[in-house]
Amino acid sequence: MSGAHAARPGADLVRLAASSMRNRRAIVAGVILAQILAMAASLAQPTFNALIIDNGVVAGDVPYIERMGAIMLAVAIGGLVASLAAIALGAALSAGTSADLRRSVYRHVADFSTATYHELGTPTLLTRTSLDTSVVGQAVFLTTSVAVAAPLVTVGAIAMSLRESVRLAPVIVVTAIVLSIGIGIFVVYVTPLATRVQGAVDRVNRVLREQLGGTRIIRAFRRERAASTRFSEVNRDLTALVRRVAALQLMLLPGVLLIANLASVATSLFGARLIEDSHLTIGGLTAFTGYLMQIVAGITVFIALAGMLPRARASATRLSAVINRPAGLDDDGTAVVEGPLPLTFRSATVRYEGADHPAVDAVSLKCLPGTVTAVIGGTSSGKSSLLALVPRLLDPASGTVEAGGVRLGAWHLPDLRAAVAHVGQGQSLVAGTVESNLRLGDAEADDDRLWRALEAAQMATTVVDRGGLSTEVAQGGSNFSGGQRQRLAVARALVRRPRILCLDSAFSAMDRSTAESVLSGIRATLPEATILLADQQVDNVRSADLIGVLDAGRIVATGRHEDLLTRCAVYREFAQAQAAPAPAPAPGGPTVATGVSR
Numbered sequence: 001m002s003g004a005h006a007a008r009p010g011a012d013l014v015r016l017a018a019s020s021m022r023n024r025r026a027i028v029a030g031v032i033l034a035q036i037l038a039m040a041a042s043l044a045q046p047t048f049n050a051l052i053i054d055n056g057v058v059a060g061d062v063p064y065i066e067r068m069g070a071i072m073l074a075v076a077i078g079g080l081v082a083s084l085a086a087i088a089l090g091a092a093l094s095a096g097t098s099a100d101l102r103r104s105v106y107r108h109v110a111d112f113s114t115a116t117y118h119e120l121g122t123p124t125l126l127t128r129t130s131l132d133t134s135v136v137g138q139a140v141f142l143t144t145s146v147a148v149a150a151p152l153v154t155v156g157a158i159a160m161s162l163r164e165s166v167r168l169a170p171v172i173v174v175t176a177i178v179l180s181i182g183i184g185i186f187v188v189y190v191t192p193l194a195t196r197v198q199g200a201v202d203r204v205n206r207v208l209r210e211q212l213g214g215t216r217i218i219r220a221f222r223r224e225r226a227a228s229t230r231f232s233e234v235n236r237d238l239t240a241l242v243r244r245v246a247a248l249q250l251m252l253l254p255g256v257l258l259i260a261n262l263a264s265v266a267t268s269l270f271g272a273r274l275i276e277d278s279h280l281t282i283g284g285l286t287a288f289t290g291y292l293m294q295i296v297a298g299i300t301v302f303i304a305l306a307g308m309l310p311r312a313r314a315s316a317t318r319l320s321a322v323i324n325r326p327a328g329l330d331d332d333g334t335a336v337v338e339g340p341l342p343l344t345f346r347s348a349t350v351r352y353e354g355a356d357h358p359a360v361d362a363v364s365l366k367c368l369p370g371t372v373t374a375v376i377g378g379t380s381s382g383k384s385s386l387l388a389l390v391p392r393l394l395d396p397a398s399g400t401v402e403a404g405g406v407r408l409g410a411w412h413l414p415d416l417r418a419a420v421a422h423v424g425q426g427q428s429l430v431a432g433t434v435e436s437n438l439r440l441g442d443a444e445a446d447d448d449r450l451w452r453a454l455e456a457a458q459m460a461t462t463v464v465d466r467g468g469l470s471t472e473v474a475q476g477g478s479n480f481s482g483g484q485r486q487r488l489a490v491a492r493a494l495v496r497r498p499r500i501l502c503l504d505s506a507f508s509a510m511d512r513s514t515a516e517s518v519l520s521g522i523r524a525t526l527p528e529a530t531i532l533l534a535d536q537q538v539d540n541v542r543s544a545d546l547i548g549v550l551d552a553g554r555i556v557a558t559g560r561h562e563d564l565l566t567r568c569a570v571y572r573e574f575a576q577a578q579a580a581p582a583p584a585p586a587p588g589g590p591t592v593a594t595g596v597s598r
């Protein structure tokens with residue numbers, strides 16, 4: 001967050017609420033009008049009451065009481081209708097505000113570069129999109145539904161009560177001062193606590209996500225107790241904070257009632273003397289007490305807001321931090337490039353914030369259409385970072401990447417992403433069917449194209465056996481094996497018919513012959529495409545037309561398989577380590593993987 005935000009607490013909330021209200025001017029006007037009508041009705045009641053007592057009860061005029069009673073009832077019903085309308089319109093405004101904010105956060109996050117996305121992280125983005133947006137929506141509801149009316153009621157009630165008796169004004173002044181001091185202390189104390197509640201929710205989300213996603217690992221490593229302890233810790237923190245905030249909020253109401261009752265007693269004491277001295281009528285005292293209660297109610301509404309606003313301010317600041325965050329990608333390119341796309345890296349460098357060394361260090365590489373270019377490297381050598389440059393999930397810190405002779409930053413971004421398919425290490429299948437997953441590649445593709453893609457990815461037989469294109473896919477593809485998920489992801493990319501295909505360790509869960517068949521299928525399906533493949537396995541890159549050897553972010557050699565075997569020591573070591581037979585397991589001990597392979 002910028003210092004500007006810290007220096008002006010509440011500025012984010014005002015900005016977000018105002019922008020939502022601008023989009024719903026008619027509803028806002030409706031809420032205010034309904035509030036004014038409801039307020040006028042409630043302000044009239046004590047005066048009617050006083051008239052009934054003084055002119056009806058004291059004078060024994062029953063027809064007057066009936067007439068005024070009927071008017072009072074009609075005004076009360078009108079006030080009730082206006083209040084209900086204000087609440088209904090306020091609720092629509094609140095829901096609309098939350099929906100606007102969710103849409104806005106969603107759109108911004110969708111535009112984030114991978115680095116920007118990782119800086120924030122999934123758990124907090126989920127909390128911000130769900131919890132924070134509804135907190136701000138509720139604050140807008142409270143603000144428009146009650147905070148607009150509350151000052152009007154309070155000021156109106158003060159004026160009306162003074163009309164009944166100026167001599168009782170000190171009671172009002174003292175009551176207002178005591179209540180205001182109480183609210184002030186509450187706001188100052190609760191604001192930091194409320195901000196911490198959201199952070200605690202983030203932490204619970206983070207731990208819960210990790211543990212739900214890693215259930216198998218937790219069980220396999222017998223870490224259930226440690227996982228449960230970790231969850232209990234964050235859950236306990238959140239519970240303690242919520243309890244403190246709730247306790248403070250609950251203490252407020254009895255406090256307000258106590259002050260209201262004391263003020264009422266004071267009014268009766270002083271009022272009785274004024275009646276004795278004929279400075280006040282009985283009806284006047286009743287009306288004054290009624291107005292006093294309206295003043296307390298008006299101030300109490302601020303208490304409700306005071307309880308909500310610190311949280312809403314914290315939420316608005318967290319939302320603004322997402323909405324105002326630069327996406328990390330310039331998106332103003334306009335170039336549209338036709339035909340096959342040679343891909344050229346010119347001294348491209350990727351540097352992550354806080355890292356000592358660049359993840360990709362001045363890589364230069366040319367990948368031609370109709371060929372497969374492979375990059376081989378050990379774990380953390382920078383393969384994923386290099387391939388992420390192509391669909392502009394990342395931008396290079398220095399150097400350039402060009403497709404079709406045009407710098408990627410100059411491309412119209414949607415066009416670039418339509419031309420490139422990227423199959424990552426996590427296969428990102430979504431809940432639905434095989435068909436719905438494949439159609440993410442191209443919604444218009446006919447069934448014939450889907451089946452050809454499945455055949456090329458060596459997945460057609462499996463899909464037929466499992467029930468065809470309508471076969472269900474669980475979230476994350478968890479009802480398929482790792483290798484099947486990878487092949488479905490490759491098929492989805494083929495459905496798109498990309499001009500550039502990036503395969504980032506996309507064969508890591510396949511055996512050698514399946515991976516070879518899948519790569520042949522890809523070549524046959526996309527004869528003109530530029531294919532860039534990153535892998536740790538020599539077997540998966542040996543048939544490539546050009547291989548670049550990546551070591552600690554640098555390309556240390558390029559060539560074909562046989563060529564590199566003779567002149568590149570790093571490549572030779574890869575080949576030898578992966579060709580070596582695994583050592584016999586120690587008696588009773590676990591099997592240990594060797595070399596640089598998985």
Ligand SMILES: Nc1ncnc2c1ncn2[C@@H]1O[C@H](COP(=O)(O)OP(=O)(O)OP(=O)(O)O)[C@@H](O)[C@H]1O
Binds near residue numbers: 355379380385
């Ligand atoms: N979002 C990130 N923030 C900070 N550092 C990162 C990020 N992503 C990757 N790195 C670092 O950059 C380096 C290269 O990572 P990268 O994922 O590109 O390597 P890789 O060769 O694909 O590794 P692997 O084969 O293990 O997936 C690593 O040191 C890694 O820790």
